[in-house]
Amino acid sequence: METKEALRIALQSLWANKLRTILTLLGVVIGVASVIAVVTLVNGANVYVATKVNGYGADVFTLSKQPAFTDSYADFLTYEKRKIIGMEDYHAVQNDCRHCLQVGAMQSSLGKIVFGPQSSSDTTIRGYTSLMAEMQNLNIVEGRDITQADEDHAAHVALIGSDIEENLLKGDDPLGKEIRVDGVPYTIIGLSEKQGKTLGQSQDNWVAVPLTAFDKTYGSSKTLTIYSKAGNAPGAMEAATDEARQLLRLRRHDLPGAPDSFTLETSDTLVGLWTQISGSFEAVAVAIAAISLIVGGIVIMNIMLVSVTERTREIGVRKALGARRSDIMLQFLLESGTMSLLGGAIGVIGGVGVAQLITLLLGFPASIALWSIFAGLAVAASVGLFFGVYPARKAAELDPIVALRSEF
Known part of the structure; x- marks a missing residue:
């Protein structure tokens, strides 16, 4: 057949x-x-x-209290017991890391944003040092980024995500508008490009203010995430990460041979x-x-x-x-x-x-x-x-x- x-x-x-x-x-x-x-x-x-992690750049690494992903509850409890990364740690890396081309820091909290009769709850409030939006690869489509002068004077200025513009300002030109972040007035100086959703969670429901202004409202007891750019030269990433690690270990009195009391992550680490x-x-x-x-x-x-x-x-x-x-x-x-x-x-x-x-x-x-x-x-x-x-x-x-x- x-x-x-x-x-x-x-x-x-x-x-x-x-x-x-x-x-x-x-x-x-x-x-x-x-x-x-x-x-x-x-x-x-x-x-x-x-795409997102590599968007920070292959030459960017972070120093934080705990990793971005934790695969066990026991590890999570261990990380929670660590000391926070504070402003002194940030300034130590910023001032003494010779192989770090650029250093920034960020804190975050959840809060309420009000504009006129409109409001938004559970919005991520970010405290940025100058040029942090650039280091996080956020494209400012209108206005400008937070500058060193804004940081030095704890200026009441803010960057906003597109959700704030769409839901609170209803599409009006956001620049120069005043919003209240947990009751504190801030003037909008920049609008970030829309990022969309991940796992059903919007990536655009956020407001960023100068880190010094953030600390005045929320205090400095929250842990920082330090961002550092190493450059693209051969061996630059290894040299910068080694130097930053040693600086933090000395500041945090980590014993020789003991594991780090913080987490250092590169884009390859996160993706892996x-x-x-x-x-x-x-x-x-x-x-x-x-x-x-x-x-x-x-x-x-x-x-x-x-x-x-x-x-x-x-x-x-x-x-x-x-x-x-x-x-x-x-x-x-x-x-x-x-x-x-x-x-x-x-x-x-x-x-x-x-x-x-x-x-x-x-x-x-x-x-x-x-x-x-x-x-x-x-x-x-x-x-x-x-x-x-x-x-x-x-x-x-x-x-x-x-x-x-x-x-x-």
């Missing part, structure tokens, strides 16, 4: 039992859709994090840690989805066994007319393989659709990985063929005389 003829017969058999075929496909569809959706979302998150965390999540999700594929394969095998029983007389007639064992096996293997491959194709479309829907509703970044589509189809077809071997062999080994006597 030619492969083309066997495929035609397999499709006819599947079409003749449409409802049973659809129900059989569900396990494969759910499994493949789950894998594709998870891989698409994780890949999108990886691309987003890499996030990739590790997301990779673990992806592995668990794929393992769970694999269970759906196995269940789907078992369902396919069960239905194929039923099909062999129902078509016993048909098999006997084909053998009596000269069909070989290989022809019968090919017919049933193609039937199970076609069924699972079709389920895989539907699952791929459904998985991409689910990922895009999550992106639309929650703002979670998504990026389709082509390898995952081909892998999903290949795995689906393999499941069908693997679980179709036993029913196909059982059909091929039927005695034609016994098969012709069957009542089915």
Whole structure:
């Protein structure tokens, strides 16, 4: 029997039992859709994090009380017990780090912004040193950044994210407008470019004021995050990070051989840690989805066994007319393989659709990985063929005389 003829017969058999075929496909569809959706979302998150972190520049590193990502509660408790990074630490790095081309610092808190009758709660209030927006790669589309003069005089000036302009100022020209940040008046001097959402959380609901003005309102007991730019010269990053680390270790009296009492992170560190965390999540999700594929394969095998029983007389007639064992096996293997491959194709479309829907509703970044589509189809077809071997062999080994006597 030619492969083309066997495929035609397999499709006819599947079409003749449409409802049973659809129900059989569900396990494969759910499994493949789950894998594709998870891989698409994780890949999108990886691309987003890499873009954002690298946006700070490959030559920028940070010094903070605790890392940006913590993968265990025990580590989190350890980091919480550390001393805060204060203004003295910042000034030590700023004044004594010879390999650091530029040094800035930031503090943050949550607060309420009021403009006329409009207000915004749970807004991130940032305390910036001069040129911090530049170091965080924020593009000022209107106005200017916070300057050293603003910092020296604790000036009541503010940069705002696009959410403040859209929701409070309603699109009016923000420059020169006065807003109240937790009751304190500030004059808007700059507007940042819109950044969008991440994991459903807006990245534009913030106001930045000079760090000295921030400390007057909120106090200096909050920990700082120090940003430093090392330059692009060969070995500049290593020299700057080593020097900054030694300066902080001396100031914080870290004993020789003891771990740092602070966290130093580069863009590569953050991307690597996030990739590790997301990779673990992806592995668990794929393992769970694999269970759906196995269940789907078992369902396919069960239905194929039923099909062999129902078509016993048909098999006997084909053998009596000269069909070989290989022809019968090919017919049933193609039937199970076609069924699972079709389920895989539907699952791929459904998985991409689910990922895009999550992106639309929650703002979670998504990026389709082509390898995952081909892998999903290949795995689906393999499941069908693997679980179709036993029913196909059982059909091929039927005695034609016994098969012709069957009542089915």
